[in-house]
Amino acid sequence: MSEAVQLKTSPHLRGMHSVDKIMRHVVYALLPVSLFSVMQFGLSALALIVTSVLVCVGTEHFFCKRSGTESTVSDWSAVITGLLVALILPPGFPLWMAAVAAFVSIAVGKVFFGGLGYNVFNPALVGRAFAQAAFTVPITTWTPGMAHRRFLEFIPTTLTPPFLKPDFDAFQIWVESLKIDGYSGATPLAMMKFDHIEVDTLELFLGTLASSAGESSALLILLGGLYLAFRKMLNWKIPVAVLGSAFILSGIFYLQNPEVGLPIYPSPFFTVTSGGLMLGAVFMATDMVSSPVTPVGVWIYGILIGSLTVMIRLFGGLNEGVMYAILLGNAATPLINNLTQPRIYGATRKRKEKAA
Amino acid sequence: MSTKEPEAMTLETFTQGLWKDNPVFVMLLGLCPTLAVTNSAMNALAMGLATTFVLIASGFLVSLLRNVIPKQVRIASYIIIIATFVTMADYGIKAISLDLYKALGAFIQLIVVNCIILGRAEAYASKQTPVKSMINGAGMGFGFTLALLSLGVVREILGSGTLFGIQIMPDRFQTWSVFVLPPGGFFVLAGWLMLFTWLRERKSKQEAL
Amino acid sequence: MDPNSPTFIFLNAFLINNFVLAMFLGLCPFLGVSGKIKTAGNMGLAVTFVMLVSSICAFGLNILLTRYDLEFLRLISYIAVIASAVQLVEMAVKRFSPALFRALGIFLPLITTNCAILGLALFQTAREYTFVQSLAFALGAGAGFTLALLLMAGLREKLDLADVPSVARGAALSLMIAGLLSLAFMGFAGLGG
Amino acid sequence: MSAGTSSSKLVITLGGIAVFSGVLLALTYEITKPMIAKNESEALEAAVFEVLPGAVARENFRLDDTGLRKVEEGSTEEPNLYAGINEAGERVGFALPGEARGYADVVRVLYGYNPENKQVVGLQVLSSNETPGLGDRIEKDPAFQENFTALDASLAHEIETVKNGEKTEPWQIDGISGATVSSKAIGKALRLSTNEWVPKLNAALEAGE
């Protein structure tokens, strides 16, 4: 018997989850959504996803090596960031711009604050918000899904050389060559906002319309989320709060619609299935690093995001507000945490007794 | 540097503000105009020069009157003097170019509350001779202008593809509009500060070797 | 929404063109006093308060200056009057509400002449706001400043516990957070349009 | 005021400085006033000429409930619209202001209205804060400016902005794709302004000024 003395302190048991395992499962849950986007948008979406993931992982690896620490890419979180960055960009987004967005998401959104666990904003959204402000035109140019040659050729804007503008004339010619009936280049959200045309919610749910690469199928996103929720790797309260509050709030406005004529406000079903709300609620508002930890705080956070999204969509200048809503939710997170510290066991009674 | 007694005039009197005590990069003063007007190099230059004018003129006058003004009304007097020169600069720019005036907006008038100026008046001009105060003020002013330009140039080239309004990037260059938008101001300044910290760290590391 | 309605003016200064994050006014206190949530809250209150006072002063003063054609004295008189008014109010607060004074007290002298306050007065004059509009503007600017300050303070408190790389520490960190906040506030663009 | 320095000295010093700066400012004001006035009038003139093709001179008018009056230079009355005069000395139209909420902030425009054929004949954006590269195309985009060479303002139909490429009627503005909000703001500014001013102006003109 060896007598090596090694005092370890309790507890000596550990739960089942570890950080890399959780992250890996989130990647699994994102795979169906990613595959669907490739199916819908073809080669360009594939190239977008590959570029973004490689740049994210590469950036993280580079900065770890630079600072002389062990590379942290094996925790899989950079892969999630990369996937999500790709999934919230328009499918024909120039690859070099996607690389910029991915780089910014890791370098500014994550490494800058100290890496995994310390970022105060959702890294993927930092990347996307930066790209949105930097490349305003390309990021609002949408491509129709299910184009028949999508597996044979890239969307013309995809392969724009670095630092150059995409060639929108070539893009226009390409879109026209697809001969899609009634295609206007607008997303369902823009059509709702500016023309008050509401597309069929079922189509949104199944995902057959123009949108960001990974926002189209609410169904697949929901399935991925349910998988994670049941494995307890995702806080189900956040998506429930986000979607629930968005549903209720937009429902209230929906009831204000005039009896005749075009609807001013979309139906609550449209609200929760359109745009990035589903993806944002399930995969991005739930990024635990940038969301509150307290039981009550989580609900406040979710409701804040849901209602901000609806307010921006209905009354703002943008037709989509999920990204900004989540970033604002992230910004409010420390305050929410601060205000909602749970009442600890045995606390109020003491105070009451003192008062008495 | 603030409580020095009268001292000999050296090159340092001028260069102090340029680099070692650069008001923006080192002392982090006057950040509002630094960020607000630097979306183009021209605005940055105009703002820098206007501030320099006020620094020199108020430095001169404060120094001249340093033995006349009683301590109790010191700050009030400085503010009146500064406000006077700021108003002059304001009218001057309006008379020179209305477009420039529109671009800089209220920020010319806000020079009055720029702490660099009151700080210089209080810490330097009230103790030194008029000539030295002017030279030191000029150094500070040029340091400020330099900082504004280093933001303005980056922001204008990346954000608009131009420099002083002249297109310098090729036609197909994709401009990064974020840099002329408000967030870009914060990002570029943060970037410069990080660059300087990094250089300093590298230098001290090399010295340590 | 009518762009001249007080509600919209409030909303504009509060969120859409936030005083700190989009207009770059009041950055010194914003970066200087945003280390702790509690101080930030009090500072926000103090600024809102001083903004209201200076808005009222500037409005009255401007009527006088225009009537007597003395616009060239605007800057000097604004500064002088705002500073004295704040001092008077400070004394009044000290006398009538010591509790409020304790909360605001130390901040008042700090902010009497910063660019958020003077900027507010100048902008409201330049935009020819009516009295009610000016009040809405001051309230919105104060609320916007307070909101930005509180968010910033929360984030900085959180980052106090983070392993931020050494090059990013200090002012660069605060500026970068401010930049990201500013980016997030772009979501409010066009609100109420 | 404390002892040490007598309060009369404080008041005198402060007063002296105030008087000095007052004088300095008054002087500056007097010197720059004509220059500024000239700048402003040139800027206005340039804008008026731009929105009223063919105009080489300007006349100031005031239109209110009492009717249309010509405002002479130097009069205390504030003009609120301007007429453009061509080389032949004929009036080519009126320049009117308009404003509406854009994407980032209020967009202010000046547009030319020709009462003869009841058309908008030119438009200039006076101030806007729209996103560079996106919303600011309302200022520069030649295709968009093309909308305002002959836009029907007879008020038989209200002016409206339609989606890019969907303009079919003379009272429609062909929007900029990707900047729907900004282009709609221009449409709204014109609609509001014409609805308010054109009937009054026409009535005044018919009544014969």
Add this chain to the structure above:
Amino acid sequence: MSHKLLDIQHFLRGTFNQGIHPPENKHFTAGKPIERLAFPPQLILPLSQHAGKPSVALVRKGQEVARGEPIARADGFVSVPLHAPASGVVKDICLMPSARGPMVESIVLDVYAGDPQEVLYGTDVDVDAIPASDLMQAVQDTGLVGLGGAAFPTHVKLSVPEGCVIDTVLINGCECEPFLTTDHRLMIEQAADLVAGTRILMKAVGAQRAIIGTEDNKLDAVEAIQAVLKPDDVVSVKAVQTKYPQGAEKMLAKALVNREIPSGNFPSAVGLGVFNVATATQIGQLLPKKQGVIERVVTVTGPGIGRPGNYIVPIGTPIRFILDALGFEGSARHLIMGGPMMGGTVSSLDTPITKGCGGLLILNEHQLTTEEQMKRYPCINCGACVDACPMMLNPCEMGRMAHKAQYETMAERYHLNDCFECGSCSYVCPAAIPLVQYFRVAKSVNRTKAAAS
């Protein structure tokens, strides 16, 4: 608001808020009746086996002692006497290694081999005749300390503080630690003694009723106890939800009678007295005979032991002796004294079983390596710890503060001192952050600082 709702919901299900569900692993020993192990050749009896002042030895080197004879006396009120667990001779009184490392003053007793080892010491008394006021002294004389783990002298808990009235005695039979089954077996096999002890405790503190609380994974124990209760008895038994750390007295008070023990107070503040099942059983057994504590039931269990079971062992038995008897090949590295959630590893196999030790857990190499290979990550803010903490603290924020050594803020703003180190937070943490260790360090640093100033 939402907390009020949670409270109600959890009260109906008979439990507290939050907590965790680690795998129970009680199957190794739950069905095994209590057995007696042979006497070891030598016993090591530390003078400090309890919280409070160490006892004072009454014997000399070379002196012969009989089983059950007092060999050390209490030194003051918060202290207890020590009784000889076996007949033999005092070999030495010297410093010996203790489980936690430092050497402590101990009596080393050479056991007479072949001695019948009967307890000759003690006299039968009629417990019912002892006035309540004398019970405290009687309990102190037994040398009894809390057998639930804290080893706090039991008689001290019988002195009801000024101004408090205790109406209910709670007997803690939760045994929420995975693996351990000592209390479970005691409740089944010695239910009568348990109930008798409970009645004595009620009388001592003046309570009108007692509830024996256990978890709903030990329903056989509930039946066994019910069998010895009278109809309409003032003593009752109740099974609450199986959940860790249901056995913590604060949690149990919440679950059984829905009372919250205020922060920084004892159960007496809300009219409760809480005692462990083994403690009550011992009282039921020892007081009528006026004897002292000389042995206890220990669960020896885990994948690393050949014959797991519940064994009666004399206090002072060296661990090595027990392990050798039951088939063990490993090192101190594999050994945990107590349960896996709150127990500690021992410094050496030569340390003895003390009064407070209810379990020996022997892990195997495989478990240790998987445990050790669990990679440390920075806190990812997942909130699992916040959802687990039964005290509703915020271990996440405290962990981050500890990482930056902001110990004082932890105490001032995040109630560090309410943490009772149950380990739930560390258990669930996916980033493998040693939260409990952080909190122990923080508390001790704060204590040192407070003492210094």
